[in-house]
Amino acid sequence: MTSFDFTNSFRDADLVRGVMDEIRRTVTRPWVLMEICGGQTHSIVRHGLDQLLPPEIELVHGPGCPVCVTPLEQIDRALAIASRPEVIFTSYGDMLRVPGSNQDLFSIRARGGDVRVVYSPLDALKIARENPEKQVVFFAIGFETTAPPNVMAVQQAKALGLKNFSVLVSHVRVPPAIHAILSSPSNRVQGFLLAGHVCSIMGYWEYPPLAEKYRVPMVVTGFEPLDLANGILETVRLLEAGKVEVANTYTRLVTLQGNQPAQKMIAEVFMECDRAWRGIGVIPLSGWRLRPEYADFDAEQRFDVAEIVPKESPLCIAGQIMQGLKKPRDCSAFGTLCTPEHPLGATMVSSEGACAAYYKYGR
Amino acid sequence: MTDNLDITGAVCPLPLAHNEQIVLGHGSGGKMAADLIAKTFLPAFDNPALRAGDDGAVVDVPAGRIVLSTDSHVVFPLFFPGGDIGHLAVCGTVNDVAVMGATPLYLTVGFILEEGLPLDTLQRVVNSMKQAAAEAGVQIVSGDTKVVQRGKADGLYISTTGVGILPEGRNIGGAQAKPGDVVLLSGPMGDHGIAVLAARGELGFETDIQSDCAPLNGLIDDLLAACPDVHVLRDPTRGGVATTLNEIAKQSGVCITLFEKTLPVRPAVAAVCEMLGFDPLYVANEGKVLVILPRESADRALAAMRASKYGAEAVLIGEVSEAPVGRVLMKTAIGSTRVVDMLAGEMLPRIC
Numbered sequence: 001m002t003s004f005d006f007t008n009s010f011r012d013a014d015l016v017r018g019v020m021d022e023i024r025r026t027v028t029r030p031w032v033l034m035e036i037c038g039g040q041t042h043s044i045v046r047h048g049l050d051q052l053l054p055p056e057i058e059l060v061h062g063p064g065c066p067v068c069v070t071p072l073e074q075i076d077r078a079l080a081i082a083s084r085p086e087v088i089f090t091s092y093g094d095m096l097r098v099p100g101s102n103q104d105l106f107s108i109r110a111r112g113g114d115v116r117v118v119y120s121p122l123d124a125l126k127i128a129r130e131n132p133e134k135q136v137v138f139f140a141i142g143f144e145t146t147a148p149p150n151v152m153a154v155q156q157a158k159a160l161g162l163k164n165f166s167v168l169v170s171h172v173r174v175p176p177a178i179h180a181i182l183s184s185p186s187n188r189v190q191g192f193l194l195a196g197h198v199c200s201i202m203g204y205w206e207y208p209p210l211a212e213k214y215r216v217p218m219v220v221t222g223f224e225p226l227d228l229a230n231g232i233l234e235t236v237r238l239l240e241a242g243k244v245e246v247a248n249t250y251t252r253l254v255t256l257q258g259n260q261p262a263q264k265m266i267a268e269v270f271m272e273c274d275r276a277w278r279g280i281g282v283i284p285l286s287g288w289r290l291r292p293e294y295a296d297f298d299a300e301q302r303f304d305v306a307e308i309v310p311k312e313s314p315l316c317i318a319g320q321i322m323q324g325l326k327k328p329r330d331c332s333a334f335g336t337l338c339t340p341e342h343p344l345g346a347t348m349v350s351s352e353g354a355c356a357a358y359y360k361y362g363r
Numbered sequence: 364m365t366d367n368l369d370i371t372g373a374v375c376p377l378p379l380a381h382n383e384q385i386v387l388g389h390g391s392g393g394k395m396a397a398d399l400i401a402k403t404f405l406p407a408f409d410n411p412a413l414r415a416g417d418d419g420a421v422v423d424v425p426a427g428r429i430v431l432s433t434d435s436h437v438v439f440p441l442f443f444p445g446g447d448i449g450h451l452a453v454c455g456t457v458n459d460v461a462v463m464g465a466t467p468l469y470l471t472v473g474f475i476l477e478e479g480l481p482l483d484t485l486q487r488v489v490n491s492m493k494q495a496a497a498e499a500g501v502q503i504v505s506g507d508t509k510v511v512q513r514g515k516a517d518g519l520y521i522s523t524t525g526v527g528i529l530p531e532g533r534n535i536g537g538a539q540a541k542p543g544d545v546v547l548l549s550g551p552m553g554d555h556g557i558a559v560l561a562a563r564g565e566l567g568f569e570t571d572i573q574s575d576c577a578p579l580n581g582l583i584d585d586l587l588a589a590c591p592d593v594h595v596l597r598d599p600t601r602g603g604v605a606t607t608l609n610e611i612a613k614q615s616g617v618c619i620t621l622f623e624k625t626l627p628v629r630p631a632v633a634a635v636c637e638m639l640g641f642d643p644l645y646v647a648n649e650g651k652v653l654v655i656l657p658r659e660s661a662d663r664a665l666a667a668m669r670a671s672k673y674g675a676e677a678v679l680i681g682e683v684s685e686a687p688v689g690r691v692l693m694k695t696a697i698g699s700t701r702v703v704d705m706l707a708g709e710m711l712p713r714i715c
Contacts, residue, residue: 016697048699119565119639225697362690362702 010224011047019229020052026236027056032188033235034181034324036174037143037195038065038352039223045357047225057232060188060324063177063277064195066142067094067350068318071276072310074170075100078139081168081303082108082115088131090124091139093117094350099343101311121153121167128157128165137299140167144198147171147288148262151269154290154297166299169289172275174198175206176286181323182214189324191235193221193228196250203258207246220248269294278346279319316345321354328358335359385480390510403486404506407493412469412504420504422469427528430465432456435522439713441488443562445554445574448521449488451649451715453495453503454578455600456525461580462596462652464535464587465527470496471505472523477516485519499578501525533587539594540615540655546681547654547664549582549674550575551627552604553646557635559714572631575673577650582671586654589667595655598648600715602706605644605691607653608681609705613689621681621693621703645706647714655683 082089096105109115128136217238221231275287320326338344347353388395412420460467558574599607668674
């Protein structure tokens with residue numbers, strides 16, 4: 001090949017097929033692989049990559065969609081805060097359609113609540129500076145990938161002495177989730193595709209002890225079809241060779257140590273905490289919350305929302321789907337009672353949710 | 364009361380002319396409204412039916428069936444690269460009439476103006492409507508203006524209704540797609556939606572993407588002259604190409620398969636979509652038309668479209684088959700097949 005173009009070559013049909021052929025030559029028996037990240041789930045289904053894999057390889061979808069795993073009580077807290085007349089509630093667009101116990105942020109907005117979609121927490125900070133008479137709250141959700149901009153917004157608010165900005169934090173981390181999945185007695189996962197963008201921030205130094213403990217190989221993987229094919233090939237190679245290693249196939253973005261200035265910033269603002277994952281339950285030390293020094297910017301403390309008790313739809317099996325135990329098609333409500341227009345659970349809302357991806361792309 | 368009232372210096376205060384911004388009086392139906400019509404609307408849209416000044420327009424129509432279509436426009440911001448609300452209000456309705464296979468002739472227009480709107484802004488919008496109507500060869504024959512209090516609207520909204528004539532024997536519509544047909548698209552997807560989004564300044568970066576907003580009746584005339592056997596014409600506006608094709612697949616009871624490799628998207632639009640997580644298949648267009656017709660006519664249709672200013676980049680993007688009924692599928696670039704569903708909910712509000 002004479003030239004490699006960074007937007008199209010990672011989707012090149014011939015290159016992808018070449019890797020698929022290599023996977024077919026390598027595999028000798030069935031393997032269950034989990035892609036941990038919702039962005040990878042979306043890409044796999046959007047490009048139909050799973051259709052090109054040999055039948056021995058089963059991909060199961062992990063709990064890596066930040067919208068999907070944000071716990072119901074936190075959504076209900078968001079709804080309570082957004083309903084207050086003095087509040088401008090800012091959020092990434094996907095969160096507006098996530099159902100709480102009774103309603104979503106869209107219905108709050110229709111009833112007069114000031115709910116705004118932003119693309120960055122720094123936009124929320126700008127809104128706070130422009131509206132000193134209002135309380136501006138940002139819904140800080142996500143994995144390690146979105147943590148740096150979120151902590152930066154809090155640091156800047158502190159530096160500016162802003163009294164009208166706070167964040168409702170619902171941050172989660174990948175390694176404790178992998179630990180929870182692998183320690184479950186019903187676990188089926190034999191190899192992991194690690195989330196490339198999470199690792200671009202955090203590096204992958206946290207994973208070798210996990211791989212070692214559970215005897216499961218893990219491969220840092222990107223998001224384009226060629227990246228995913230390469231990640232799957234490397235995982236299959238390790239499995240077939242009986243090797244327990246953490247390998248990196250996303251070298252154009254990821255190093256072992258990751259982005260150290262970003263990690264340092266996160267550690268200054270956030271501390272580890274137990275966190276409930278929607279559909280799964282509490283995973284010890286799987287979340288981040290604000291350190292006490294930043295309590296002034298904690299929306300949970302600023303607004304009295306601690307006592308909210310959520311009510312989940314009894315039909316939704318999102319928790320089992322996100323642990324790799326079931327597929328969206330196994331749910332009795334899939335595509336009938338539960339659709340992207342009327343989601344019962346969060347996995348049907350975000351484009352990274354396994355149910356929404358299956359529905360949208362007709363699986 | 365004083366006995367010696369000096370009234371030598373007293374004059375009755377004259378009402379202000381209010382010739383710089385819209386006030387509630389402009390929608391009163393009285394003198395100020397008449398003034399607005401005489402100074403702003405009539406000079407721009409001038410034609411005998413409008414000049415008559417009656418409650419309704421009396422117009423001549425050639426033989427054929429009448430096609431009627433109506434559309435409201437609430438785009439924000441009012442002006443964006445490649446167009447504005449006035450241009451959009453004329454083109455949108457002209458295109459809705461034209462994709463029925465009809466020749467658009469007349470428009471009526473309703474303005475809802477917000478108190479405080481600069482008259483200069485209204486004049487720019489009206490001039491733009493005049494230009495678009497002239498290009499499309501339609502007359503604006505009747506109109507209405509209402510003014511609402513400041514804060515009750517966002518500058519101005521425009522509703523337009525179009526009247527066109529459908530020649531006898533022509534039968535074009537969403538239910539006419541047949542297995543064996545092919546799907547053509549007149550140019551790249553998503554320019555309008557991304558241009559409006561960028562014009563709001565919310566992206567945090569600048570682009571030179573222009574809206575594709577344009578009247579398509581000329582292109583459609585040329586196409587139908589070359590290929591009278593066209594089955595379906597539709598402009599993929601809100602919801603984009605994906606949503607429009609889903610509507611057609613359901614109306615016609617057929618399956619439509621797209622070829623990902625041939626889908627036209629400008630690199631700048633593709634880049635913005637990658638960054639924001641949009642799919643250009645779902646982003647709005649205001650100057651594109653989807654054409655479904657028998658495969659043997661495809662080359663002639665493409666040649667006719669490419670000869671027109673607004674169809675220079677026309678391509679074949681898909682084909683029609685029997686099953687699965689009501690589905691749109693896509694052959695992906697890497698050789699797999701997936702479903703292309705309708706848009707769920709609102710992706711980008713107030714783009715038209």
